[in-house]
Amino acid sequence: MNNNVANQSVLIVDDDTAVLHELRLMLLSNGIRGIETISDSSEVVSRLEQNNYSVVLMDWIMPGLTGAELLPLLARRFPHVPVIVITAVSDLQTVVRCIKQGAFDYMTKPVDADRLLLTVEKAFHISELANQNKVLKGYLLGEPLAHPEHFSDLITRSEKMQSLFKLIETVAPSCHPVLIQGETGVGKELIARAIHRSSEFSGAFVPLNVAGLDDFMFSDTLFGHKKGAFTGANEPREGLIAKAQGGTLFLDEIGDMTMESQVKLLRLLQEREYYRLGSDVLIKSDARIIAASNHDFSALITQGKFRHDLYQRLCFHELHIPPLRDRSQDIIPLVEHYVAKAASSYEKPVPDISRELVVALQEYDYPGNVRELISKIYKGVAQSRREILTLEDFPELKQKGGSGKPEVKLAYAGIFCLQATFEQFPNFSDMERLLSDEALKITNGNKTAAAELLGISRPTLQKKLAAFGSP
C-alpha cells in the first residue's frame, strides 16, 4: 500500500463482529491506522456527522437499516465519502443496484485481502480529491485562509500568491510529493516551509540542497551509512531522510541532480524504503518529499538530463511561484519590511524612502527576485548617511534609468492629475512650488535632503522658498 494513508480513516459497518474483526486486521496489517467499526447500522449517520471518515465499508444485508436503505441516505447526505459495499450475494442485480444508488465499488464475501486494499486505496484517492475540491470551492466563494499564521513569513499583497496559499492549504495534509517551480530567489524554500507548517506533521522540516552533490555525497547525506561502510566511516551516520521521519524532506535544486542519484530518489519515492550505505537492513520512511527547482523540466527531460518517471512522481502536486515582476503589489511591502530589518541590523533609525526611489524600485524587473531586492536594500541602507533613502543609495537602479529620474508612467498620471490639483493647467512657478512642498513633506522639512531630492542646491531651494513666501 502506498503512502497516502496516514491521514485517512475508514468506518466499517457490519452486524457480524467476526467480519468486523477480520476486515480491521486486513487493513491494520497494511498500515491503515484510522479504523473504526460499528455493528449497529442505525448509528452510521450520526457517526458520519461527528467524524470526517475518508471511506465507509459496509455490509449489504444487515438487521435494522439495510444496505439498500442506508446507501441512498449516505449518497445524499455525505456525497464526498466513497462507500464500498460488501455483499454475500454476487448476483448482478444487487451489484447494479449498489452502483446506481451511489456506491463507489462493491465486493463479495469472503473478502479477498488484495482486492480490498486496492479498492480502499482507490477510494482514499477519490476522497482526498473530493476533499480538496470542497476546500477549493469554499475558497473560490471567498473563504479566508484557515491558518494564515502558517504563511506569516511570506510578505505579500498579491492575489496570485493568496490563491497559491489556498491551494497549499488543500494539498498540505496529503503525504504526496510536491514540486515547487519558480525562478531563483522567488521564495521556494519559504513556500516549502509553509507547506510543512500547513501539513501539521509532527516531524521536522529537513532541507537539503542537492546541487553540486555527486552521487556518493548525495547517498551518504540522504541515507547515511553504517560504521565501516567505507574508508573513513569511523562512526555510523544517520541520513537526513531519517531526520525527516514523520515530517518533510525538502530537496532544493532538484534539476541539478545526477542521473545516478535520480534513480535512488525514484526508488525511495516508489518503495518508501531505503538502505544506509554498507547496510543490508531495509529502513522504512514516511517523510513527505517536497522538491524545488528553477529549471524548465520539459527541456531537461528532452535533453535526457532528468528522468521522466521521477518528474511524474515528484509533481503529484505542482506549484508555480510567480516572479516578483509579475506581482508588483508585493514590492513596496517587501521593501518596507526589509528596510526596517536592515536598519535594525545596522543599528540605524529606520529611514524614509524617497518617492523617486519608490518609483524606481517598482519599475525594476528583479531577475534575482526577492533575494535580489533584499540584497539591494541591505546595501542601500548600509551606505546611506541620511534619514531618507534616495536613488543615490541605489546606484544600480540609477544607472538603469539613464538619467536616474524614472519616467512618470501613465498609471501614475491617474493619481497625479495636474488639472485636478490646480483647477487649471499649472505654470512653471506653480509646479516649482508643488515640487518644493512635496520634497519638504517627504523629508520632514529637512532642506538639505529636499534640495538633493529636487536636484538643486540648498541655497537655490532656500531662494525659491523665500520667493514663494515659505519659511
Ligand SMILES: Nc1ncnc2c1ncn2[C@@H]1O[C@H](COP(=O)(O)OP(=O)(O)OP(=O)(O)O)[C@@H](O)[C@H]1O
Ligand atoms: N514573500 C516573501 N516575503 C518575505 N521574504 C521573502 C519572500 N519571498 C522570498 N523571501 C526571502 O527571499 C530570500 C530568497 O527566498 P528563498 O530562499 O525561499 O528563494 P528560492 O526560490 O528558494 O531561491 P533559490 O532558487 O535560489 O533556491 C530569502 O531570504 C527569503 O526569506
